Amino acid sequence: MSPRVCFLLFSLFLCASCETTSNIKKSVAYKGIYEEKPISILLMPPINKSTNVDAKEYFHSTLLVPLANKGYYVIPPFLSMEILKRESAYDAELFLNDPIVKFGEVFGADVVIFTIIHSWNKTYGNVKVEVEYIVKSTRTNRILFERRGAINYNTTVSGTSGAYGALFDLVLTAASTIATKYVDVARICNTYTFKDLPGGKYGVLNPLEPDELSGKKVFTANLNSQSK
Amino acid sequence: MNNLYVFSIFCLLFTSCVSKKELYFWDKYDVSSYLYLKNIDEKSTQDLITTYEAIISRQNEIRKVVPPGIYADYGFILLQTGKTEKGNLMLQKEINLYPESKIFIDRIIKIQEK
Numbered sequence: 001m002s003p004r005v006c007f008l009l010f011s012l013f014l015c016a017s018c019e020t021t022s023n024i025k026k027s028v029a030y031k032g033i034y035e036e037k038p039i040s041i042l043l044m045p046p047i048n049k050s051t052n053v054d055a056k057e058y059f060h061s062t063l064l065v066p067l068a069n070k071g072y073y074v075i076p077p078f079l080s081m082e083i084l085k086r087e088s089a090y091d092a093e094l095f096l097n098d099p100i101v102k103f104g105e106v107f108g109a110d111v112v113i114f115t116i117i118h119s120w121n122k123t124y125g126n127v128k129v130e131v132e133y134i135v136k137s138t139r140t141n142r143i144l145f146e147r148r149g150a151i152n153y154n155t156t157v158s159g160t161s162g163a164y165g166a167l168f169d170l171v172l173t174a175a176s177t178i179a180t181k182y183v184d185v186a187r188i189c190n191t192y193t194f195k196d197l198p199g200g201k202y203g204v205l206n207p208l209e210p211d212e213l214s215g216k217k218v219f220t221a222n223l224n225s226q227s228k
Numbered sequence: 229m230n231n232l233y234v235f236s237i238f239c240l241l242f243t244s245c246v247s248k249k250e251l252y253f254w255d256k257y258d259v260s261s262y263l264y265l266k267n268i269d270e271k272s273t274q275d276l277i278t279t280y281e282a283i284i285s286r287q288n289e290i291r292k293v294v295p296p297g298i299y300a301d302y303g304f305i306l307l308q309t310g311k312t313e314k315g316n317l318m319l320q321k322e323i324n325l326y327p328e329s330k331i332f333i334d335r336i337i338k339i340q341e342k
Contacts, residue, residue: 040328054266061262068295069251073328076297077261079304079336086339108331183262202291203251 021196021213029214030198032144036137038110039201040073042080042103044092050120050129054179058186059115059131066191067113071203075107083107096134104138111144112136125156127185133193147193147217153185154224188223252295255282273305280305296326300333307340 027034043063048056060077067074083106084090092114095103103109118130132148196215199206221227260279263272280302284294303318319337323330 057262057265061265062258064261064297065254065257068297071251073296073326075329075332076300076304076322078264078301079297079332082304082339083332083335106332106335108328179262179266180259183259187258202296204290 022216024214026198026212026214027210030145033198036144040075040109041067042075042107042109042112043077044112044114045090046115046117047093048117050117052120055117055120058182059117062183062187062190066194070194070197071200075109099141100136100138109138112138125154127153127155129189131189149193150220151189152222153188155181184225188227192221192223192227249290251290253287253289255279293325300329
């Protein structure tokens with residue numbers, strides 16, 4: 001095989017492994033976000049329709065970081081949880097199809113994010129999660145963006161390699177808890193889903209961003225602890 | 229020509245391996261906040277407080293400031309553990325850094341005063 005063919009095949013392999021985008025520009029996929037330019041986000045407690053009783057907490061505790069890293073002001077989760085409980089608004093499902101203007105008045109939130117965990121199934125070395133995210137405006141009550149993913153997370157992949165790496169992994173596996181691993185599953189799902197979200201007020205300004213291709217509205221992905 | 233191919237492959241690999249800097253440093257926030265959310269006991273509260281203090285003192289990422297919500301949630305937990313003065317100071321720091329937080333922080337202060 002000639003070097004030219006080798007190079008072409010290798011380049012195709014690299015590109016294929018990164019193929020996660022749709023053919024739709026962000027300016028179209030995120031039209032509502034660009035129009036309303038939200039600054040602050042309220043995270044509703046996730047709606048858990050899966051059989052894993054802890055899935056709600058796995059997702060709730062891992063939503064702040066990816067959204068703040070995109071430059072948004074995220075209403076502090078523990079503080080908002082306290083207010084939601086006091087206002088009898090902790091059950092997010094009750095508000096999924098109702099007007100949410102009140103959340104803007106109480107929290108100053110521009111948008112509310114609903115997370116629905118449809119399923120969480122584990123097999124040896126894998127966790128399969130189906131999760132849906134709905135970003136809804138408190139000003140106009142319209143859905144600005146929604147995305148649904150079927151994620152297959154490989155729990156056997158870790159960050160080290162080689163003989164010492166294998167030994168380290170063994171020690172790490174023995175020492176770490178199942179909960180920590182599952183927090184990582186939720187973290188990766190959230191990070192992957194919001195990685196192409198347009199940057200917020202505190203993010204890095206990129207004038208070319210609206211012309212970039214967006215991620216898919218409905219996606220499937222094979223991820224592990226190394227995924228970004 | 230072969231050298232050009234090798235160089236191109238090296239560039240492709242290199243660009244795919246460069247790690248981007250984040251806006252903020254988070255320490256072990258995800259795990260600490262999960263354990264607190266699940267248990268709300270003395271150990272998980274102390275662990276979360278330690279994580280908040282690490283986040284507040286070690287910001288060296290792009291923005292070099294404390295991320296949204298950290299001062300506020302830290303202050304809220306301090307208030308709940310009876311550390312009123314320091315708790316209120318943290319809530320004020322959140323308002324100073326992120327003015328959009330004032331609306332709900334004023335609300336939580338009123339709730340605490342009742």
